[in-house]
Amino acid sequence: AQTVTQSQPEMSVQEAETVTLSCTYDTSESDYYLFWYKQPPSRQMILVIRQEAYKQQNATENRFSVNFQKAAKSFSLKISDSQLGDAAMYFCAIVEGGGADGLTFGKGTHLIIQP
């Protein structure tokens, strides 16, 4: 069974600065997908970024990018030019290939943006 570990319960960053959220995972499969989800105070789960394990190139979505280190089973999220609206819980998640399973989530990192 896959596991996801987020070792930072809380992170704080100044507005306009860059912050990196850590995530490590474990899986016995070679085919899997990794995700970062954002959960603001509204509790809505919002997909931030996706990474396919077979792709070597790191995914980027505007100010959000990942550092995917497959051998180390590490999948960190970098947020550039942090904005007040980025304040939220961030969850790292994995699903193994085949799609016939749910996401396995980490416990989350609470990101605070200091104005």
Add this chain to the structure above:
Amino acid sequence: DSGVTQTPKHLITATGQRVTLRCSPRSGDLSVYWYQQSLDQGLQFLIQYYNGEERAKGNILERFSAQQFPDLHSELNLSSLELGDSALYFCASSVYGTEIYEQYFGPGTRLTVT
């Protein structure tokens, strides 16, 4: 707005009761997933349906059951409710059968058991 709808938004009920949570997936999505988010357990996958059939089971209790109907909406039934069942229940949908495994979440149903 993800396109996934869930009703009701809030539900307050007593221990021992039974409730039904409803989910409508995004247009075109055949797969529906149910998740539970609680302070104790975090976000946990409960069950997945694809085009009306159960596809995968996670940490779903025997007191809980789900189904997906021909119009693809899904219902999660929770019975013999206990205080510990108080949680936020999410439904998510995805386009199953392609390499895109992104799941889009509904706004959730907050269940309070008193």
